[in-house]
Amino acid sequence: MTPETRPGRGTELVGAMLERRYRVDSVIARGGMSVVYRGLDTRLDRPVALKVMDSHYSANPSFVERFELEARSAARLHHPAVVAVYDQGVDREIDGDHVYLVMQLVEGCTLREVLLEQGVLSLPMAVSVLRPMLSALAAAHHAGMVHRDIKPENVLVGLDGSVQVADFGLVRATATAGSTTGNVILGTVAYLSPEQVTTGDADARTDVYSAGVVLYELLTGRPPFGGDTALSVAYQHVNADVPPPSEVTPELPPAIDDLVLRATRRDPAGRPADAAAFLHELERISTELGLRPVPVPVPVSEQRTEMVSTDAGGPPTERIAPITEASVPEATAPYDHGGPQGTRAMPRPAADEETTHEIAAVRPSPAELHEQERKRGGRRFALWTLAILVIAGLLGGTAWWMGSGRYIQVPRVTGETEEVASQVLRGADLTPEITRQLDDDVPAGTVISSSPKQGSRILSGQSVELVVSSGRPKVPDIAAGTSVDDAQQALRAASLQPERDTSADQYDSSIPEGAVISVDPGPGTELAISSQVRLIVSKGPPPVPVPDVTGASKDEAFAALSAAGFEPYESGRQFDSNVEADHVITTDPAANTVVELSGKPRVGVVLSNAVTVPDLNGKGTDQAQQELAALGLGLEVHSFFQRPDAMIIGQLPLPGSKVEPGSTVGVTAL
Template structure:
């Protein structure tokens, strides 16, 4: 048992700095995962303090792809303190086990693994946290195919502990970024690099770098670029090669700014390649950890022992790269020198004094043990009776902040659910479960329903599609209503899009109140201009200015309309037309020819003039001669005739 609450059962996994056990929270009766740190770190007060701060930070991460952190604590025993973390138990396996069975993942499956991984990292980066140890061992695959990232905050706490100095590289060498090796610095782009290396391994079945020692692998990250994965898996598209190379550039400035930027690039490429999400399979594996039970009839348990180098799996696995989180010495700069410290043997007097002190400590420990046992017997009797039960205090009607303070003061926690309410002001507790006065175990949670107040009309911009506006109102617990009689013409908002809502955005209304949606009917209809009798150029200019597209619809004869001038339009003048797009209007022009004045002209000259107008000359004369003069004509000058008509003249 850890702190008389968490029962420790079988070993799930061992790592370089901790052991993970399956366990049970006996207070809440739920299965949990217990990560117990190596005693080397548990004995370091600086680490314990930093670890507690980071555990609280990790517990604030609420994301479906993050393994939830429930609790942390220190189990203080005579043989040493045990720092532990209580986490969500994910039934399934690690991504490493998927790789060991699959070898190389198909591209759609690799993307389906990386997408939730980056989503979890994006939530951490938004909260100001850096994971620092992204690797397949820290990515869990549930039996339902879900993907979750574990160990948020833990590596950051370790890197900040007193056991880590400027001469120590902390992390998993196969996935270390160059800056982690050279300076120890880490930011969101450090996680981007490690995620890029994981993507490389998913697509090729191996990490990009391998070597005889951990440091040789680490320095390859500093001095060599990650190769394109298509060198091993040729069928990969170039866009995937480019994505991996961008994420793993040695210069952090060349990588995506954070996991959210990396995820956006992955989504864009997935859409371009038409990659659809696929389930991630969980390999069928045997139980790999022997479980020991002190009581044949009781649950299997295992003694928690300090982790030694012998208990840690081989750092180099079949994947070809170091997998365990390691603390490695960083070699000094070229000009830096090292000195050996000689061991000094204590004198006989010093040995006697040390033995005397050890005897005093043994006596003090025995006395303390007796007092502790007596106190535990009395305390246990009280605790097993009524001491562990607490009455739920009154929190209904209080603000959320006050209610949480009241529950914390009663050694209870709060689980918040929010809902709209027409009567209770926003931020006020509507109800609690269990109710006031109920007796529950100390440390349990009380479900609080907190009011969001009345719903507000959402901010629906002009031009929003009608379906989107209706859904936004339903999401706000309001009822959309379409009144076509209220629709209006608008020159800017397209037909069918939202023009406004009534009441306006931000208005508070009772739940399920009706909100009317006013929809645009597009630009208002306009009449076709009357351009009858106008010249072609004048008519075309007037129609274009009114929003129409004019075109020549043919020519006709009209004795009342001059040639090349408008007889009519199609649609007819003053017809009301809806300006949807740019409606076309046909223009019918006159082909009439105006007869010139031929009187007093020589017949030969008149003939040429009429021929230029498409008319013919017919001469009536008593004496035919070329230079005869015209005395009269029919039709008269100024008359309008059809093309090809004959003009008769009398000449002398």
């Protein structure tokens, strides 16, 4: 009877005291590899969750060593979206060894229970769940850890709507325990990445794939793949692309489809590099779509449930045979399309046996038969001996080749230069494939990691992906005049963060307003990943004073204002006895006022409407009247002798005087 099915498992520790400190109060959940209890830390007087590993695993020293190492790694993750690990130990006083973890006790439910009640989550709610999930995974990836079993059962929703990720490190520790071999992999089949199925390899991009599948399920209410058996589902992960979620939920925008498809690409190189990169893309799309955070609801029936990091209460971590070219999904047991089921061990189909055909022959007489047998006895014995030796050799060679002869152990190349690592792999009959990645700490041209990892056994001639450091990112060369959007996109593509500080904007006569003048630090500067680079943006030409065009003619004034960057216009006419007609009296804004040349500011020009009085002396009154009428002036004649066309001998205003339009000129005539 397996640990998963043994009746009453877990009840034997209730009431016990682990290492004389942690009191075991009650069973919360049972999983495939552990039992989780509600407990009390009697030293600190606080409720805790106690996960006690099954004796099937804790009896293995290798597992205990790995489990302790992974527990310490998980405890280093101090992040609000990670279920905290407080302590780890082995109790040897209560009926054998009990390996245990002490964890944060979370009041709430699992994301699976939210899905069971809600069915399909709205896009804002799905983003509100995924955001803290990816944040927690980003912290783990930064610390060099890979979760490897992301699924709704391992995501907890607190009563306050908080989202936390559980079970960091457990899967990696379990993978080395008991009878697990290279032919068995761990994971939950509905969320396994293709590389987990085919090779068992896992890195940060493995978690990205599983998180992408979870996002698909949040948006559609079901995993992307279903089948009659666990193997058939795993087979689809390897051989089919995850479909766009809009096929099930048509109202989803294309940007969300694209995000899900990029996160779940079968080739790991096509996915975001890690959870931080996935989170960055999610934030960008959320901003573009205007998605606001919304609270994640806790099902009413679960609001008093105590939830902890466990694989119980939902689909357990599964063991299945890796998918190879020889694997064929066979319907050996029903498989629920709505979610993963229990453990499946899928044998590879054996080759068909050849049909033996009976050959008829004429049998000789007994005497003849005896003579023939005697003559051929020695020869047949020799032939059979030779045949047996040949067959034994062939079987031995084939066994060696099928067993270990065609497999090669991936050599250690991490820390070597790209050239040296490539030579080492080619010398081992492996093909290097180079992927470049920015890194703050590893020098450029140095191998950061390999996939498959060092020590993995792979077929001769297969490819090994080398992740080679490109060093720290450099500030790209952004040409003056580039738009702010293009400059920001270039910086993000270089793994840097653009900073927009309007107080740093400057005036520039040659760069249009709103375009980038330069960046700080300058192009070519090496910075840490995600460092900020400030954009210095043009405010357009510097402000200039309005030219003083008082007294200038209209044409002269308009020319001078246009040359200074203004758009002049006639704003009216006034009388000024000191300014000639059609000459400038004043401007609006006034002369020497400093004005920013945003666009092309307008300047109003006020012109003089003064009329210059002509010299009328010596002219006849009729002629004078005609001249004045042409200028819009009147004539008043004072004459001693009333006669037509008298000769003018004096006038007021005097010749050359400036008067308002419509004024009257008085003359004296004889």
